[in-house]
Amino acid sequence: MEMTRKTEGISRARFLAGAAAIGVALPSGAAAAVDRGRAREGLARRGVVYTVGAGETPATAWSTARMRRDLRAVRDDLHANTVDVTGDGVERLTSTAAEAAELGLHVWLQPTLGDVPERDILEHLAETGRFAERLRRQGASVDFSVGCEFWLFVPGIIPGDDVFERIAHLQSGNLDLAAMRRRLARFTAKAARLGRRVFHGRLSYASAPEVDQVDWDLFDIVGVDYYSYFPRRSGYVRELRHYLRHGKPLAITEFGTCAYRGAPETGGMGWDIVDHRKTPEEIxxxxxxxxxxxxxxxxxxxxxxxxxxxxxxxMVFEFLTADAPHRPGDPRHDLDLASYGIAKAIQDRPGDPDSPWHWEPKAAFHAVARAYGKAGQRQ
Incomplete structure (x- = not known):
């Protein structure tokens, strides 16, 4: 889990505004074909994580127009057939999910509200899940994940006021792991029960293998945020077989790395090369x-x-990190080095938080597009 995601509360009014986006005509063709039980080889869902957070500045704030352009690029340029719509804010989540469904993409919908009281996280989950169920009943191809790495986002499972403090506490070793895992299992079970009540399709959860010990009987799809590194591919195969023992479909809910030498070896901590104490932040x-x-x-x-x-x-993590702009020729402030995005944000006025910006594909975008395109042609 890259640590650039922002969290915020959600009001009833904002949910109702977002729910209005459900009034779209949904295709019933290509995206749902894989659900008909036909034999296949290779991945069924080839996707990318699309985060819908609020953004750190007005310039990088989520917008409907940008989201629509991005999702068309996901379908037409990246050749993905799936988008993992994740983040916080029911309006943003539901509007993006509805647009993806209208484009014929399979939707993996995953709310990740954090750093607020447990009841608010569960309400946010329920509102998003009800919307996912409405999409599903209208003919869209949808899977619903009740959340991501609850130990990281849900207060009270691990001490700490935010995700950074919780990571530091976990790394310190000064933690009752058995008690932590009991709290984590309790909340995961509660979220799964709530997910079942509001959504009647396939249910999942994005786990961190090194921390989570999930009861996968609660879910239809095993979900793993996967940031392992092995020098040989046989190492990945050996490790992944461990998750197949549950006899359920396995979804790699996140995988990725940053664009610098040695980044894959850092696993899910590749983002930790930025000094956030400096103004401006620097590598x-x-x-x-x-x-x-x-x-x-x-x-x-x-x-x-x-x-x-x-x-x-x-699902490749992730499409773009707008708040980590690429600054060619200025490696000290090239915050894109700490991004897992396969596209890079370019400011018209580097260093100005109010600057207009655009994104450009990285080499990883083109490489994934070729892989997805070839695989799709074989099926």
């Missing part, structure tokens, strides 16, 4: 060497493994 010493080729090669290697194992789904 810590020693500054890593930018390498888009490194990111692309890692993603393609893992996709080859997932395809060969006929897994259910794999």
């Amino acid at each position: 810590k010493d020693p500054i890593p060497v930018r390498s888009e080729r490194t990111q692309a090669a890692y993603l393609v290697d893992l996709l080859d493994v997932f395809e060969s194992m006929n897994l259910y789904a794999a």
Whole structure:
């Protein structure tokens, strides 16, 4: 889980505004074809994570127009057949999910509200799940995930006021792991029960294998945020077989790395190269060497493994991190180095938070597009 996601509360009024987006005509063709039980080889769902957070500045705030352009690029340029719509804010989640469904994409919908009281997280989950069920009943192809790495986002499971404090507490080793896992299991079961009440399709959860010990009997699809690194592909196959023992479809709910040398070896901590105490934020010493080729090669290697194992789904993390702009020629402030995005944000006025910006594909975007395109032609 890359730590650039922002959390916020949700009001009833904002949910009702978002729910109005449900009035769209949904296709019943290509995106749902895989649900008809036909034999297949390779991945069924080839996707990308699309985060719908509020943004850190007005310039990077979520917008309907940008979202629509991005989703068309996901379908037409990246050749994905799935989009993992994740983040907080029911209006943003539901509007994006409805647009993706209208485009014929399979929707993996996953709310990730955090750092608020438990009851607010569960209300946010329920509102999003009800919307997912309405999409499903209208003919859209939808899976619903009740959340992501609850130990990280839900207060009270691990001490700490925010995700950074919880990670530090976990890494310190000064933690009663048995008690933590009991609290985590209790909340996961509560979220699963609520998910079942509001959504009647396939249910899942995005787990962190090194922390979560999920009772997968609660879910239809095993979900894993996967950031392992092995020097040989056989290592990935051996590890992934462990998750198949449950006899259920396996979805790789996140996988990815950053665009610098050595990033794959850092696993899910590749983002931790930024000194947030500085103004403006800057890359810590020693500054890593930018390498888009490194990111692309890692993603393609893992996709080859997932395809060969006929897994259910794999979602590249992530499409874009708008608040981590790429600054060519300024490696000290090239915050895109800490991004898992396969596209990079380019400001018209580098360093100005109010600057207009656009995104450009990285080498990883092109590499994944080729892999997805070829795999789709074979099926």
